[in-house]
Amino acid sequence: MDWITMSVEIVGLIILVIWTFIPIQEFKAIFARLRSQHRESE
Secondary structure (H helix, E strand, O other): OOHHHHHHHHHHHHHHHHHHHHHHHHHHHHHHHHHHHHHHHO
C-alpha cells in the first residue's frame, strides 16, 4: 500500500471518529440542560 492511500484512509478514519464523538458530546450537553430545566420547573 502506498503512502497516499494510507494517508487518505487515516484522514477518513479521523473524520469518522470526529463525526461520532462530537454529536455524542452535544447530545449529552442538551440532555443535561433539559434535565436541569425540568428540575427547576418542579
